[in-house]
Amino acid sequence: MSGNPHPVFQDNVPVEKANARAYLPLRLGNPDALRALDGSTFWLVYIQSVVSFFYRDTSDTTSADNGISVIVDGSGGIWKVISSGAGIGIDAAGPLSGRVAFDSEDPGFTYFGTDTELLYIRLSAGGWSSGSQIVGPEGSPGTNGRNFSPDQVVPDIAARAAYDGEAKNFAVLVESDSSNSDLPTLYFKESASSGDWSNGFTFSGGGDVAGETHSATSKTTPANADEFPIVDSEASNVLKKMTWANLKAALALLFATAAQGTKADSAVQLSGTLGAGKVAVGTSTNGIIAAANITDNGTEVTVSAAGARYLSVSDTSGTPVKFVAFAYAAGGYGGLYTSTNHPFRMGTNNVQENMSLDTDKAVTIRPVATVPAGGDNSIGLKFTATANLGIFVGSGAPTLSAAKGSLYIRTDGSSTSTRLYVNTSGSTTWTNVTTAT
Numbered sequence: 001m002s003g004n005p006h007p008v009f010q011d012n013v014p015v016e017k018a019n020a021r022a023y024l025p026l027r028l029g030n031p032d033a034l035r036a037l038d039g040s041t042f043w044l045v046y047i048q049s050v051v052s053f054f055y056r057d058t059s060d061t062t063s064a065d066n067g068i069s070v071i072v073d074g075s076g077g078i079w080k081v082i083s084s085g086a087g088i089g090i091d092a093a094g095p096l097s098g099r100v101a102f103d104s105e106d107p108g109f110t111y112f113g114t115d116t117e118l119l120y121i122r123l124s125a126g127g128w129s130s131g132s133q134i135v136g137p138e139g140s141p142g143t144n145g146r147n148f149s150p151d152q153v154v155p156d157i158a159a160r161a162a163y164d165g166e167a168k169n170f171a172v173l174v175e176s177d178s179s180n181s182d183l184p185t186l187y188f189k190e191s192a193s194s195g196d197w198s199n200g201f202t203f204s205g206g207g208d209v210a211g212e213t214h215s216a217t218s219k220t221t222p223a224n225a226d227e228f229p230i231v232d233s234e235a236s237n238v239l240k241k242m243t244w245a246n247l248k249a250a251l252a253l254l255f256a257t258a259a260q261g262t263k264a265d266s267a268v269q270l271s272g273t274l275g276a277g278k279v280a281v282g283t284s285t286n287g288i289i290a291a292a293n294i295t296d297n298g299t300e301v302t303v304s305a306a307g308a309r310y311l312s313v314s315d316t317s318g319t320p321v322k323f324v325a326f327a328y329a330a331g332g333y334g335g336l337y338t339s340t341n342h343p344f345r346m347g348t349n350n351v352q353e354n355m356s357l358d359t360d361k362a363v364t365i366r367p368v369a370t371v372p373a374g375g376d377n378s379i380g381l382k383f384t385a386t387a388n389l390g391i392f393v394g395s396g397a398p399t400l401s402a403a404k405g406s407l408y409i410r411t412d413g414s415s416t417s418t419r420l421y422v423n424t425s426g427s428t429t430w431t432n433v434t435t436a437t
Contacts, residue, residue, distance in 0.1 A: 027045070036074050039074070040077060054081055068092075116131055155176060173186050180200055400428070405423060
């Protein structure tokens with residue numbers, strides 16, 4: 001080593017304090033502590049993090065700090081590691097990308113990658129060894145530190161106010177903190193100023209999911225992205241989560257699938273006497289339709305069972321009206337009917353006036369329409385696929401266009417030649433039919 005400006009200790013010769021301080025090694029925690037130090041009054045330091053002694057080389061003014069073998073202090077002094085004479089010395093250090101600058105070094109040259117934290121050795125055949133960790137022998141266990149204890153323990157957050165004036169780092173444990181879901185919470189004074197408390201450090205009690213859930217703030221309407229905890233029975237009962245969107249999808253599938261038993265909380269009733277507001281799907285007893293008897297092949301929904309079957313729609317307000325569709329295999333027929341003293345009407349586009357089967361068993365075409373002057377193609381009885389081939393009705397001579405051969409009944413005809421007409425052109429030409437007087 002060079003650059004030691006101080007005399008050695010001599011027997012029976014008093015040593016100045018400054019010289020003694022310079023000659024004795026200074027113990028530092030890490031290289032950053034040396035980098036922040038004016039090392040001009042020292043010549044030897046021991047750095048704990050790298051387990052090495054360093055000396056100040058006053059003859060060197062150019063070497064760069066590599067964090068391993070060379071460290072530059074806060075005053076620009078250059079410090080170099082002292083080899084202990086055992087193990088492997090580190091010749092250079094830096095990021096792995098900088099190792100290429102030493103590719104021409106002799107075998108045995110060592111390079112420490114500061115980013116990989118691995119040691120590389122130059123090989124005799126050229127190239128570098130694989131990186132190796134630098135691991136020293138395990139040291140003796142250190143002395144156990146003192147257990148932490150708060151300065152005061154209070155029952156609630158309001159009681160903490162009694163210690164607002166304490167010094168910095170004063171600690172208070174609130175046993176039940178209402179601002180943190182009533183959980184134990186630790187606070188520290190951040191300064192001597194009154195009430196200058198840190199944010200709370202909450203102790204959750206080792207994952208008390210039930211307690212934390214019970215004490216959490218309620219939410220009335222969940223969003224699709226909200227999450228619920230579940231225990232996964234298919235994965236060794238580990239804790240997992242499910243979104244509200246996925247939960248709704250699973251419940252929708254459950255309620256739409258027919259199964260045995262009664263689901264009292266759903267709109268689908270699977271068995272028993274049909275309740276108010278329920279859709280009947282289940283066993284075939286007690287008025288419930290069996291799910292197996294209702295099929296949908298994509299184009300047709302079918303309700304089937306042995307024996308006569310009736311499907312009805314009822315309006316029970318005022319005088320009740322019931323519309324029934326039925327199938328009767330034993331009689332070889334099926335049909336539609338309404339309850340007693342109510343006509344059966346058919347229509348299109350929500351209009352119930354196209355045709356009526358009246359209570360006197362007569363069929364009426366357009367039962368609510370008035371007689372049109374000259375006829376109307378929408379009021380008549382038509383036949384086959386030929387357009388407007390049929391029997392029509394109106395007042396006055398016919399003016400409507402109809403298929404050839406169609407008949408026109410004139411409601412106000414008063415002679416043998418004005419009561420009945422036949423179409424002779426397939427358009428608007430009509431010829432009167434002479435009738436008896």
